[in-house]
Amino acid sequence: MNWTPELLSPAGSLEKLKVAVLYGADAVYLGGQKFGLRQASDNFTAQELREGVEFAHEHGSLVYVVLNSFLHDKDLEELPEFLALLSELKVDAVIVSDLGVITEIQKHSNLVIHLSTQASCLNVESAKLWKKMGVTRIVLGREVTIKEAKKIKEETGLEIEMFVHGSMCMAFSGNCVISNYTQGRDSNRGGCAHSCRFEYSIDMQNNEEAKKAYFMSSKDLEGIRMLTEFIEAGINSLKVEGRNKSHYYAATVSKVYSEALAYFKAHGNFLSDDLIRWEEELRKISHRDYTTGSLDEYADESSIYNQRESDDNKYVVTGVILEVKENEHILLEVRSAFVPGDSLEIMPFSGPTLTHIASTIKTIANISVPKSKPGSVVKVPYIAGAERFNIIRRKLAEAQI
Amino acid sequence: MKFVTYAENTTQLEELSILVETKRIAVSELEVIVGTTAISRFSENTVAGLEEMIALNQKFKLPLVLEWDVLQQESLFQKNAELVSRLPLHEFKAIRLQDPGALNLVKEKFPWLKIQLILENGNHNYTGLTRWSDFLGLQLDRLVLSNELSREHLSKYAAELKTDLEVLVFGRILLFYSPRMLLSPIRKVEVQKNIQDLNIEAYGTSEESPHAGFPLIENRHGTFMFNVKDLYLLDHLEELRSLNIGAVRFDLRFDDSFGHLENCIDLFEKRIKPEDILEIKAEHPRPVIKGFYNINKTDVLFTKLKNKRIQRQDDNYIGEIVDVERDQQMALLIKSKHLSLKSGDQLQLVTPEGKTKTLGLNIFSDTSGVGKECATTNEVVLLPFMSGVVAKTQVYLIHKDLQ
16 A cells, blocks of 8 residues: 545534545644634534534544634633643644733643744744744645645654645735735634635726736635646645535545555555546536646746636536435435436445436425525435435536526 | 844945944944845845955954845755855854744854744744743844834733744735736736846735825835835834833835935934824825734624634534425434434524524434434424424534433
8 A cells, every 4th residue: 555645624614524535535624713714714613523523533633623813912811721621622733823822732732743834934943933933844835846845844743734725815924914904803713704716907007007916815725737736746745725615525535546546555555547637536526726836946927816706617506415215315415406307426435426317306395396496405215325414416417607 | 222224235234333423323232134135025136245345344243133034935945055055154143034944043053043933923922932032042132022012012022932033014014925027917918028136126005995005115025015004113112111122123125215214213213202203104105003012902893703603602503504494394404423313302493693492302203205204314304394494403402301
């Protein structure tokens, strides 16, 4: 068996955690109600955290909890109680960016500390400093190349984590406070308003006409073609961005990257016909145009998205399976409407999708309906191979895109 | 309290020296930040230009502080580390650093060189500031604090930390720092060919919010965006002095602001009052603000970002209503791993709007309509319809001993 890095997936909620784990994540990262950078995300209550850690550990996955806000004094006062909970639950590490938070963690617990990408650790000397402060793993800034990451790992002996997929800040992480001054929301305490995705009119002041541009919007990172480089560099963990994203996203990225890594583990290479399928799957989730960012060379002009956010996906999530009654029906939590006769694609936890035509749609009261309603729960006929938490999607007709 | 400002070239250094010579400010009260393009975010000074300033300063003997505030990935960092090691570091009173890598390098290689640590990103707590201070010990000259700290926090830190503290009192507020070149792609192709080595300055206006005129700079280090309003705390110099803030910084590098230098020094020296220099505000190309000096409430909106009522709250949590068929049934997904649902249970239902309802459970069934006495985690069961209950209603068991 060949060595492969850990696949670390986002878990924006308890359900997303279960989805990510079942679809192959080796580890998940999540946030409590406070101290993280996604205040708008569902995040975890204490009970959900307990259940999530139990679920992940039962399935052999690790759990890292984000405490990566730049906390103010009054926030720190509330931290010890949460640290006690995390210690009791035996979470596998916490992800931190602020030295005050690191200090409080060390004072009140023995939790393993990973340095968040929010701290923008970019070079060997920086990693050495954070090692002195007690961190055992560095989540490098997305501006660092894999080659540089290898050097940082070799010269510090620290575990190294890099982003492999997902949205990217255009700024050095932690170095953007646009929301603080324009929206009154602290971007570094979870209130980012994504002002970098806005359109701006740029006045160059040189007799050129002002030009409208989404000049601060970055394309999304996709590192599926860089997996060999990650492995050769000995990068310990490959992180997927996206705690605010859907169950479908969590499922797809976890499944694709875990299958790819499993292939390498077995064969020692990525010379698989499935590579094309994996890439196609990553194009079926909501995403901006993809780039390899700075994984190979520092990101250049081609990494700028420069267009309005839009969702022109050819695939839409139909729902998540809540229950499978063998030989009777499947209970589906509907995310987008579909009608009898639509061809549904079920994403099993591993392997290719299963295609199925839903002949009937019934409500929970067993009443046939001509169309499912988003947000409702419906019954469709039993499909062999379907499991609870499987995602079901549907290809849109050209006219619907 | 020290007066800290920047000098970009020998001319500005000479102007500062004249102000010292003419006793407008004592040399012991002044600090001059100097830099060079490779290691300073906004300096356009060459290494030769910096060396020329250092040579000229042999005569003036102004306290010069070297600025190394760029954030750089390993390959670029190594080049800068080499450059810094070649500079006559003994000529500087201190070095200003932001990247923890630069900090570690200077601490290890130049333990005699005083450090001014820039903590403008985050570091909004006493614990962290103390740890940085302890880490650097006697090598630390000063902590440069974030613009987001309020007067209340500055007061506390100045009173409790043993370290000298510095705050910005006049100048641009940096909002965004990216290593990517974001402006040059917008320029006309024929212009791009000629301006590769030049900085680009522009103004951005949001098409999706009411904010107009963000100053933008693209240079060799990437792209920087500043707030549409500049920081102006010139009315608060005496207050900052009384709080025991060790240094106040006047960033006069942009918009020809260096012309305000004499007024700023006179104000600092209390020869004039803030109301005497209203022309600074009037002539300034942008509006000015006090930022977060009075109060920082940038976390108060967080509670509105999500509905707390749809979160599970306590140990009696049993699950969530996932669908309601009007006048027929409600589907309950049992989420609790530890509690089961039994016939005869009393349930409390909390809707997303916050309404609370109670349901005595006599009968329920599985999704095939088969009656059940008990259901456990992950099962979906059908309950009798109840008016006012909608999907995402949270369901709790009422303990029998509480009934």
